[in-house]
Amino acid sequence: MNRLNSMFNQKKNNLLSVYFTAGYPDLNATVDVAEALEKAGVDFLEIGFPYSDPVADGPTIQNSSQQALDNGMTLNVLFEQLAELRKRVSIPVLLMGYANPMVQYGVERFCAKAAEVGVDGVIVPDLPMYEYETLYKECFAKHGLSNIFLVTPQTAEDRIRKIDGLSNSFIYLLSSASITGGSLTLSDVTETYFKRIKDMELTNPVVIGFGISNKAAFDKATAYANGAIVGSAFVKFQAEEGYLERIPEFVKSIRN
Amino acid sequence: MKYTVNEQGYYGDFGGAYIPEMLYPNVEELRQQYQNIITDESFKAEFESLLKDYVGRPSPLYHARRLSEKYGANIFLKREDLNHTGSHKINNAIGQILLAQRLGKKRIIAETGAGQHGVATATVCALMGIECVVYMGEIDMERQAPNVARMKMLGAKVVPATSGSKTLKDATNEAMRDWINNPVDTHYIIGSVVGPYPYPEMVARFQSIISLEAKKQLLEHTGSELPQYVLACVGGGSNAMGMFYHFLEDEQVKLIAIEAAGKGVNSGHSAATSVLGKEGILHGSRTILMQTEDGQVVEPYSISAGLDYPGIGPQHAHLHKIKRAEYVNITDDEALQAGLLLSQLEGIIPAIESAHAFAQLEKMKFEKTDNVVVCLSGRGDKDLSTYIKHFGF
Numbered sequence A: 001m002n003r004l005n006s007m008f009n010q011k012k013n014n015l016l017s018v019y020f021t022a023g024y025p026d027l028n029a030t031v032d033v034a035e036a037l038e039k040a041g042v043d044f045l046e047i048g049f050p051y052s053d054p055v056a057d058g059p060t061i062q063n064s065s066q067q068a069l070d071n072g073m074t075l076n077v078l079f080e081q082l083a084e085l086r087k088r089v090s091i092p093v094l095l096m097g098y099a100n101p102m103v104q105y106g107v108e109r110f111c112a113k114a115a116e117v118g119v120d121g122v123i124v125p126d127l128p129m130y131e132y133e134t135l136y137k138e139c140f141a142k143h144g145l146s147n148i149f150l151v152t153p154q155t156a157e158d159r160i161r162k163i164d165g166l167s168n169s170f171i172y173l174l175s176s177a178s179i180t181g182g183s184l185t186l187s188d189v190t191e192t193y194f195k196r197i198k199d200m201e202l203t204n205p206v207v208i209g210f211g212i213s214n215k216a217a218f219d220k221a222t223a224y225a226n227g228a229i230v231g232s233a234f235v236k237f238q239a240e241e242g243y244l245e246r247i248p249e250f251v252k253s254i255r256n
Numbered sequence B: 001m002k003y004t005v006n007e008q009g010y011y012g013d014f015g016g017a018y019i020p021e022m023l024y025p026n027v028e029e030l031r032q033q034y035q036n037i038i039t040d041e042s043f044k045a046e047f048e049s050l051l052k053d054y055v056g057r058p059s060p061l062y063h064a065r066r067l068s069e070k071y072g073a074n075i076f077l078k079r080e081d082l083n084h085t086g087s088h089k090i091n092n093a094i095g096q097i098l099l100a101q102r103l104g105k106k107r108i109i110a111e112t113g114a115g116q117h118g119v120a121t122a123t124v125c126a127l128m129g130i131e132c133v134v135y136m137g138e139i140d141m142e143r144q145a146p147n148v149a150r151m152k153m154l155g156a157k158v159v160p161a162t163s164g165s166k167t168l169k170d171a172t173n174e175a176m177r178d179w180i181n182n183p184v185d186t187h188y189i190i191g192s193v194v195g196p197y198p199y200p201e202m203v204a205r206f207q208s209i210i211s212l213e214a215k216k217q218l219l220e221h222t223g224s225e226l227p228q229y230v231l232a233c234v235g236g237g238s239n240a241m242g243m244f245y246h247f248l249e250d251e252q253v254k255l256i257a258i259e260a261a262g263k264g265v266n267s268g269h270s271a272a273t274s275v276l277g278k279e280g281i282l283h284g285s286r287t288i289l290m291q292t293e294d295g296q297v298v299e300p301y302s303i304s305a306g307l308d309y310p311g312i313g314p315q316h317a318h319l320h321k322i323k324r325a326e327y328v329n330i331t332d333d334e335a336l337q338a339g340l341l342l343s344q345l346e347g348i349i350p351a352i353e354s355a356h357a358f359a360q361l362e363k364m365k366f367e368k369t370d371n372v373v374v375c376l377s378g379r380g381d382k383d384l385s386t387y388i389k390h391f392g393f
């Protein structure tokens, strides 16, 4: 059982995950940021491997990705950093990135390497279900990696059931139909949507992401799901002076 | 039918729909509905009538006498430059706006490189009274300024894409992001045979009118539907796909696709995807694209904004791989010279995109009896400032 499953077995509520881009703001920031987030109490990490054309991302993550690439981040560099990271960090780690870098690296090689350096799951927003099932599922399973699927307000119920059947750690629920970097609207529509998913009683835990930028949004999301993921708000915070020392403060501002 | 798409949206190894879940409902809606819609009699009647009375189709197949003399073959120009709005892009825009209406969409978005697709989209939106937003790379807005003004005059909002190379690829990214943010009421009119399935297939079908007409016209001119050669330039590849479509199964017809070499294939400033690219995923499909070893998209370069794209449509990737079509490339300078030549031999100033196809004629050896069709995909008005700068008129 990988770290993700153990975590969900032990803890069912109020899980907090933070997304950051590997190699941002400095090439070698990855491990320090991960360690600081773990120390500050974050439950699991989502580490972005940067891509030149991230269509599902807003300006904040676009910019951090471009900066990371300019800093020299590549998958090879990232895997070296992750091997180092695992000596200092024990919480679950997810990699998030786009299909093309993974495909160029070689999906089999990518999975083997990710598992070797202690990655627990992968989120590839532009990897379609059909291709995952027919080409990659076996490879993910062989290496004990979870593939995380996204669900949006527009995802039809039968598709959500299918995603639930294909998932083996958690489902990533988007707070709205949008790219990253928006902010959660605490409207009736959002609440009805969260409740609709909760009432489906899915077999996998549900974690809500996109637009979780403050305590109010975190509280709202975790009232309906097992946890929530903060992304752009953290990446924005990383642009501030002395952000590394102030990570505990940031985490407290989201969940205390 | 080995050149057509299979049920999963693949042409051989290429195609598919590599899209984030946020776009799945939109793309799935299209996939389920477009076949029925575009084969419906009322759709076909409206499409055909608009192509005839609004666009001005059929576009002529013109026997270019002086060009033929120069190259020693019978050269025919498929005059897409004479379409309303000045290029082939309007064929697809008309098809997609009629589709969008039938899907009940209230807002249209598009990407554009040279601005021809943006103008075509702004035009059909004005025609139908639908809101229109066009994404265009900041660099392209400068080099194709007349088209930016045209779009605005037609009532469209033009939004600069400021990321990456600030050209067509980045405009496409921005349009996709807009679509993710507006999934219910918006239709994305993609301007070339790229994107997730069913776009490549749908755009190719709307553009296939080009070769459908050309066959009939060739029969009248030459007594045979089939020429020896068919030439077209390739950015994403929509005019080429339209020009090739009805010749694909006629194996004896040689299909030649012309990419932009920019300052030279090995100069580091090029858009010759079939030479410089590798298999990968771009803008929702598995295709050939220019990329680093690490799978990052390489910024392309061409003097022509419409060809300045790091990929080609998946069907082109397939035709390239199985060698049904030959993919060659032409530099900026060669294209500009060919544009000048066509202007002075035939009195036709071509778009710089189309000029790439004409430059290929210089490199070919013909028999006197060869019939050659070149797709003149657009007119050169939008490129005058580039021509002027180069030739110092």
Ligand SMILES: Cc1ncc(COP(=O)(O)O)c(C=O)c1O
Residues within 6 Å of the ligand: B087, B088, B113, B114, B115, B116, B117, B191, B192, B193, B233, B234, B235, B236, B237, B238, B239, B240, B305, B306, B307, B351, B353, B354, B377, B378, B379
């Ligand atoms: C006149 C003209 N030809 C060709 C192209 C290239 O597009 P495609 O390869 O899709 O035909 C463009 C694109 O803007 C264009 O304006």
